[in-house]
Amino acid sequence: MISNMDTHEASESNDVIVIQDIPAGIIFGYDARSYPILKKAIYGGIRQVPKGVHFVWAGSSHNSLRTGFWLMTSEERNWLFAKRWDPEQEVLINNDKLKQSSLVVPEFFLGLHPYHETPTGASGGSDILSRLPNIWYNLTSSINGVMLSRITSNSTVNNWYVSTTHEYTEKRETQQAGFSISEKDEVLSFIFPKETRTYTQDAIGRERTKQAMDTSNHVTTIINDVCDSGDYTEIVGELQFCYITGMILGNVACMEHWIHVVKIVFRAFKLTLDSPIFFKKFIEAIHTQFLFDDVGIDGSIFDFDNSLAQDLKIILIKFKSEFDQLVALQQNLTDDQKAVCKGFEEFEQSLLTFHNGWNLQANYVRSGRIQMEDGEYVDAEMTDFQAEDERGEFAPAVVELDDDGREKGLISF
Template sequence: MPPSHQPSPTVLLPQLPPKTLVGIDLVAFSSTANFHGIRDLPGGWHFLYTGTTESFSLRCGAWFYVGDISTVGKGDNQTALVVAQGQQTLAPEIYIWKWNTDIESLSSLTGDSDSDRQEAMRYKANLGALWQSGGLFRYRSRVSPAMLSNKPGSAPAETRQAEEDEETEEDGRRDWRQLTDRLSPEILSRIIGEPEVDVDGHPRWMVTSASTANRDADHIPGVDSPAGEEETSPRKTLEQEKEFDFLPIDLKRTWREGAVGRERTEAAQDKSWALGDLVFKYSSRVSGEITIDERTGEAQLLGELQFTFIMVLTMMNFSCLQQWKRLLELILTCRRAILEREAFMSEVLRLLLRQLERCDDVEGGLFEIDGDEGGHFLRNLLTKIKRSVDEVIPKGTESMVKTELDKLEAWVKEEYDWELRRESIVRRGMLQLEDGEQIEMEMEDNDADEETGEYAPMVVDLGEHNNVSEEEQDEEDEASDLEDMRY
């Protein structure tokens, strides 16, 4: 690197042990003895994580932003509002994360001590030598077979890779931007907590694969915190320090307080009220309490949808998988919102398509790690939203929601052979076995659609005293008994 040139955004990882799993955005690899960091980081959000092994080990990572962080979270269509997070530093964007052997994770050099500041200056002064020696891995959004056959930082490999797949690289960067363009410091701080700040004032939000929301944690009395036992292990502290603060979604209660009868039934079938209530609660207020900007509330849902998926993609975080599913179930079971929140619903479908295109990047496969449900959960939701769109939007009417859903439907049909049109799905019929015997088969979860089984309507006899309270009825019964005793 010529000394007269400003260094490109770089993350330095000094003292990182060889054969450590390192991941940056959509790329993961095993480090070598000559690997000291990643250079040429493009602007935008990045997620860097490490693990002592490629599979069965705790993964630790951090979100950070390259560029002006006050402008993030608006998405491609610039519809969300994000509050600027203080003054922006003009220093070269060099991130120094030193390996901490006590917790087997990367730690920032902070400005709290003179030793950290002096150590940061030494690493920065040696940046040119690391560049010359090939110790810095050039940022890539994807890794090709040609690149895997060379050590990170090899100049011939980089040249050959740039010539062969520049278009593929741009596609990968575009995918990453679309997967993270709704994240903001406000959203990350709400979910993860306040960031730690390094020696140059760069914030980063730490996450581990063990991080969880309280609702998804398994609390076993006498096991979580045994009496008389004091846990002082730094490793144990790292595993327990982060508790996600997700948006509160209660899918068992999707109606307003005091709703009864038909209103309650409709709100259970169409969760638009619950979605609107959540958006309202997390929307910013303009001019005090007078004007509500619901675009900011919608941005909170979109950002959390992106965050949870990326944490599943990179960290295989169980709690994030559960919240991702809760968000999708809330949004994709809305009917009125298809018309009332057309821009929001279409963006959710567009984002979901991008996420599904990358779901095979999850180690073991996204649907496989979800246990028995697998893709059945998502297929069910897509079938419901398809039916709702067809019923709510008249034929021949232009709709952004319908356009995005058609793209998603075509993709899942080609990739998974999913049929989303209910009339094209055989839900009950006769199956002939090899010996000629015929048995009647019925699709799983058909009860809800056919209103049979536990979903069958129930007739309740309210009797003659349907307007009398229990206390009044008890008093009448007692009075009747006394009257009988007199005779």
């Protein structure tokens, strides 16, 4: 990286991303846009990069491996982010030699592609950017440099490397192990715990069932005890990081973590009114990702798991039902609570045209008689919401029986 490029008029108020030796056939992407490299170029890249969070990546068209770097720019200085393509490993790597290159002249920078201009030929993201030019900002609104250093376990600013093969560990696991993770280990560290049990160990009976059905207490504990200084935006930022890194690079660990966080938080019904600012940001993040999904990128988050679309649709139907009941019982809503209602209403409206339409007001009958097309009535039972009835103290449990068929460990009188 080169700072203080005051001698280059073309980049006095903007940053530059340069990729050296990128061959034809490579898919190159930056932020919400991507395009194929049609002919080999000694130098390629982007100029007039605006201030903020950015993601640059590349991958071979005949190789499933993709690599990229998260970058942060600021108003304080101008940067040249220098990377190059390694033909042997087929990955993006740092390019420190460009710092001394004689090619760092104004004419060189003017030959780079302007950030906001649509590339010639086929390109990903052009359609969504024409309709929603600020979507990249909305996709990354809660991501910052401190978070990127923590997730990638790399404290070097603007060297936040990620790849398709990066794996996942919890922040607490890394600390307990007593070692530091190097970049070569390719491990991502998330703060949101991966455990699915959402009730405390000392909760019993009705309280245990309540905590299992409503994850508000669980999510609140994560915010207060795991997030730095109770900063709930870390959860939103982590969600944004996982969606972008997971979808663009095909990183399985990120996609799995995204799914896990979404399923847990959308069961935190009480938290919608108890922590409305957090929940509004969370809903807005998901809403933006759904707008970008399958339009701004090649593929969808739902391609990862065939049952995910149906699972998430059921979760959102349940969420809407519980949320509407809570709002109806609230006599006077605060401005922040009203903002949550509006945010979810806008999200729900957009879902009507998402993936053949998601109607969250659909009535799901758990059991009863259904009339078939030929007029015949049959007894039927819907199992979609069966899991909602089998949590907490009512969850099925495996027990060991004695020779008489009774549960072992019971007290006899």
